[in-house]
Amino acid sequence: MSGAPITVEDWKGAARAVLPPGVFDYIAGGAGGERTLVANEAAFDRWTVWPSMLRRSGNPDTSTSILGSELAFPVGVAPWAFQRQVHPDGEVATARAVEAMGIPMCVSSTVLDRVEDVAASRATLWWQLYIWRDRRATADLISRARAAGYRALVWTVDVPALGVRHRDTRNAYTLPVGPAGSPQEFEPDLSWDDLAWIRDQAPELPILVKGILRVDDARLAVEHGADAIVVSNHGGRQLDREPASLDALPEVIDVVADRVPVLMDGGVRDGVDVLIALALGAAAVLVGRPTAWGLAVDGQAGVEAVLGFLRDGLVNAMANAGCPTVADITRDLVRRA
Numbered sequence: 313m314s315g316a317p318i319t320v321e322d323w324k325g326a327a328r329a330v331l332p333p334g335v336f337d338y339i340a341g342g343a344g345g346e347r348t349l350v351a352n353e354a355a356f357d358r359w360t361v362w363p364s365m366l367r368r369s370g371n372p373d374t375s376t377s378i379l380g381s382e383l384a385f386p387v388g389v390a391p392w393a394f395q396r397q398v399h400p401d402g403e404v405a406t407a408r409a410v411e412a413m414g415i416p417m418c419v420s421s422t423v424l425d426r427v428e429d430v431a432a433s434r435a436t437l438w439w440q441l442y443i444w445r446d447r448r449a450t451a452d453l454i455s456r457a458r459a460a461g462y463r464a465l466v467w468t469v470d471v472p473a474l475g476v477r478h479r480d481t482r483n484a485y486t487l488p489v490g491p492a493g494s495p496q497e498f499e500p501d502l503s504w505d506d507l508a509w510i511r512d513q514a515p516e517l518p519i520l521v522k523g524i525l526r527v528d529d530a531r532l533a534v535e536h537g538a539d540a541i542v543v544s545n546h547g548g549r550q551l552d553r554e555p556a557s558l559d560a561l562p563e564v565i566d567v568v569a570d571r572v573p574v575l576m577d578g579g580v581r582d583g584v585d586v587l588i589a590l591a592l593g594a595a596a597v598l599v600g601r602p603t604a605w606g607l608a609v610d611g612q613a614g615v616e617a618v619l620g621f622l623r624d625g626l627v628n629a630m631a632n633a634g635c636p637t638v639a640d641i642t643r644d645l646v647r648r649a
């Protein structure tokens with residue numbers, strides 16, 4: 313690459329040049345043979361966009377709102393762990409970036425020691441929750457997040473066991489540990505009944521359930537009181553051979569989108585991808601790795617640049633597809649390639 317990074321692929325290349333190889337691989341990699349990781353991006357290639365003309369769309373309004381949070385454009389930062397591995401300011405820089413961009417950030421449970429520091433950014437923050445064996449510690453963390461002004465809980469349900477990641481094994485990579493920074497042992501015996509326990513800890517906060525691929529699970533989530541669903545395969549990091557998130561999205565939309573907002577993440581790399589996910593019914597998308605590359609290369613400014621690339625791409629896609637508002641991004645805009 314020559315010149316400043318522009319696309320997510322450019323930022324990834326620039327990040328590869330500055331990160332220790334083990335850290336780069338931890339972020340870039342996925343589970344097993346990484347087929348699901350690859351499939352997440354490839355799934356977008358199977359859709360074409362059929363634009364409408366003369367719709368007064370030249371200057372589109374990208375704003376939307378989800379569960380009481382305002383979004384300047386329908387993108388949020390996915391929870392990703394241990395951001396200080398890639399930049400000394402870590403999650404604080406990412407939070408400042410989303411604040412500047414007017415979108416929310418899901419803050420990973422692994423930022424045990426910085427719940428309040430991240431909140432000082434005044435960004436719209438959603439707290440990503442893992443339930444640990446130590447329920448009291450889990451409850452304490454939820455109450456700290458509430459006190460610090462986090463606006464929603466994002467319960468990640470797709471890690472009953474950590475995925476098998478060959479890159480990490482090959483690199484002898486170990487997760488960063490420290491007295492306050494290490495995650496405690498995850499509770500391995502979780503069930504849908506645990507949603508009620510979470511609700512009891514934070515009755516006023518909306519709960520998003522993240523990591524759903526099947527329609528029966530989506531239905532169960534709603535029946536147990538979930539306020540939103542995030543269709544996700546954890547960026548292909550958990551179980552290889554799972555479907556691409558985008559491929560799982562339409563069925564889930566059919567079954568629950570009339571009751572709760574459905575978000576998706578995995579493989580979103582430009583503004584047209586955002587448009588496709590929304591046309592298939594997503595209320596918004598989350599992005600993980602792209603923000604990691606921006607943070608690694610240039611801290612807060614890098615995250616803003618990557619998010620700006622996605623936003624500007626979406627503005628252009630909406631204009632050219634004939635969508636003056638987010639509500640105009642409808643199912644008829646996309647067809648199987």
Ligand SMILES: Cc1cc2nc3c(=O)[nH]c(=O)nc-3n(C[C@H](O)[C@H](O)[C@H](O)COP(=O)(O)O)c2cc1C
Nearest residue numbers: 339390391392393420468546547578579599600601
């Ligand atoms: C380095 C890394 C760490 C992650 N850590 C978490 C985490 O702590 N909690 C969580 O719910 N998801 C975690 N995820 C998954 C992301 O939230 C998200 O589902 C995924 O990155 C989306 O795919 P994308 O990277 O293709 O955008 C992590 C992803 C990456 C790449």
